[in-house]
Amino acid sequence: MKVAIVHYWFITRRGGEKVVESILKLYPNADIYTLFYDKEKYGDYLKDHNVYTSKYNTYFFRKHYQKIFPLYPFAVKSLKLRDNYDLIISSESGPAKGVTIHNNSKHVCYIHSPMRYCWGFTNEYLNSMNPLLRPLASFFFKKLKKWDKTTVDNVDLYIANSINVAKRVKTFYNREAKVVYPPIESKLFKKTLNFNVEKDYFLSFGAITPYKKIDLLVDCFNKNGEKLVIIGNGSEKEKLVKKANKNIEFKGFLEESELEYYIQKSKALIFPGEEDFGMIPLEVMSYGIPVIAFKKGGALETVIENKEKIHESSGVFFEEQNIISVQMAINFFKKIENDFNPEWIRNHAKKFEEDNFLYHFNVEIKKILQEN
Numbered sequence: 001m002k003v004a005i006v007h008y009w010f011i012t013r014r015g016g017e018k019v020v021e022s023i024l025k026l027y028p029n030a031d032i033y034t035l036f037y038d039k040e041k042y043g044d045y046l047k048d049h050n051v052y053t054s055k056y057n058t059y060f061f062r063k064h065y066q067k068i069f070p071l072y073p074f075a076v077k078s079l080k081l082r083d084n085y086d087l088i089i090s091s092e093s094g095p096a097k098g099v100t101i102h103n104n105s106k107h108v109c110y111i112h113s114p115m116r117y118c119w120g121f122t123n124e125y126l127n128s129m130n131p132l133l134r135p136l137a138s139f140f141f142k143k144l145k146k147w148d149k150t151t152v153d154n155v156d157l158y159i160a161n162s163i164n165v166a167k168r169v170k171t172f173y174n175r176e177a178k179v180v181y182p183p184i185e186s187k188l189f190k191k192t193l194n195f196n197v198e199k200d201y202f203l204s205f206g207a208i209t210p211y212k213k214i215d216l217l218v219d220c221f222n223k224n225g226e227k228l229v230i231i232g233n234g235s236e237k238e239k240l241v242k243k244a245n246k247n248i249e250f251k252g253f254l255e256e257s258e259l260e261y262y263i264q265k266s267k268a269l270i271f272p273g274e275e276d277f278g279m280i281p282l283e284v285m286s287y288g289i290p291v292i293a294f295k296k297g298g299a300l301e302t303v304i305e306n307k308e309k310i311h312e313s314s315g316v317f318f319e320e321q322n323i324i325s326v327q328m329a330i331n332f333f334k335k336i337e338n339d340f341n342p343e344w345i346r347n348h349a350k351k352f353e354e355d356n357f358l359y360h361f362n363v364e365i366k367k368i369l370q371e372n
Contacts, residue, residue, distance in 0.1 A: 003030040004085045008094030009065055010037045012233070012253075013045065014207060015182060015279040016112055019161075020091050021045055022183040022354055023110070026362055030089075031082065033099065035075045036062045054078045066209075066235060069117055070140040073098065073147045087369065090155070093276070098151035106368050109155040110361070111177065113165055113276040118145035119172045121211055128210035128236070157368045159361065162277040162298045180361050181301075182279055183354035188286035193342050194264055201227035202330070203266035203289075205259075206280050208234030213272040213294070213321055218244050220323045224330070228270075229262055263287050268333060272321060275299060281315070285349035288342025291315035292329050304348060310339035314348045 005027070007020050024030060032046060035054045054075040061068055061075075072095040081088075085105045090096040093112035101107060117125055122141050126134050158177035160166035166177040202221075208214050214230065218240050221228040228248045230240075241250050251262065263269075269284040270292045277298035281291045285302075293299040295317035303315040316336075318329035 001027075001087060002083055002085045003027040003087045003089065004033060004081060004083070005030045005089045005091065006033045006079070006096045006099045007091040008096045009035050010042045010046065010051075011062060011065055012207075013042060015277075016091055016093060017042075017045075018185070018279070019110065019112075019182050019357075022357060023089060023091075023361070024049065026358060026365075027087075027089075031085075033079050033081065035072070035079070035095075036065050038062050052079070052082065069144055072144065076100075087365070089365075095148070095151070097155055098147070099154075101154065106156050106371075107154060108157045108159060108365060108368060110159045110161070110180075111165060111169060112161050112182075114168055114172045115144065115148055116211060117141050118148055120168065124211045157364065159364055162301050164298050164301065165276045168276075178364050180357060180364060181352050182277060183357035184279060184282045184286065184349060184352045186354050188283060189346065189350050189353060191260075191287070193288045193346065195342065197264045199267040199337075200265050201229050201267065202292075203262065203269045203284070204228060204230040204232075204272075205263070205269060205284065206232050206271075208232050208237040208240065210236060211273055212236075213274075215240060215243075216272045216321055216323070216326060217270055218248060220326045220330075221245075221248050223323060224327060226330075229266065231259065231262060260287075263289060267337060268292050268315070270326070270330075271299060271303075272326065273297075274321075278302060282349045282352050285314050285345045288345050290333070290337070290340045290345060292326075292333055293317055294321055295319055302352070310336045311341040312344055313340065314345045 032049050032051045036057050037051055037053050055078040056075040076095045076098045079099055084103045088105050088107045090109045092109050097109045118141055129137055152173045158169050158175055160169055160177040160179050161182045163179055166179050169175055169177040204217050222245045225247050231251045231254055233252055263284055264287055266289055268290045271281050272294050274297040281302050291303050293303045293315055304313055305317050306313040316329055316333050318325040
């Protein structure tokens, strides 16, 4: 069977890219199509595969890939499929599902989210911009949304990464979606839990972009003076580094061994954004570390809060995205942090292990291929 996998870009290796790498275990001979591919930044994870890029895959466009969203429809259009594939799998939270298909091949879209620029989070992006640029950005967001609507029925089957996203697919696209949770790497559960590490700080880990609300954490920890380590890069980083007091450390991108060191020494991961699903909390939970999360979106499907039985909890929630609410959750956590059971937390995260993803994803693919 000839398979093509279309993913929006391979610039950094985050949750969406890890999902593609998992899918490739089912289809090791699949061809890969993407708008932008930075081999130097991404590493060798795709070295054994054919990777075809859009005509916009130049140094300039890769460097500014998040800012050139008005060009996404043109970049997708320049992605020419090079074979008559039996199956096309798009990995979508950008424009990947809009790829042009010339034959009757089945198109399955594994959707991390309808494009956030256009659907539900437009204001968050606009508010993070220079006020002078907002009217122009708003105009292009509307154009991109209009184009995105034309691609909805390019897909035979939507598979959402969470119940939360399945609801958004229904709301914005008026399409039903199956739910298959994304894969958490199996190797994370084979490491020995380290109970003797001194817990030294709170942790933030992930992309530093507007909707992740890392600015909220900086404001909160500027005020409380406690230690916070922020791991990751993104468009908001430079601004937040200037704003942060000395109790807040920015570590940027870390290699796996360094990342493990900082996770193990953390008291808890603080996850302040409204995520579509959110793989990072589960990755941190695999080390037995609890999570303090905003009580909305994908976190409701991954974080278990049981105030009566803390030893059967994987974290605690805060209700609102403001300093007072976050600080109340931190204060409560500090009272009960020694009652968490790291083994219970890990076993909870293990339910999302990669083998489960591969099995359920494969079941849905077989069903759609059997349909006439």
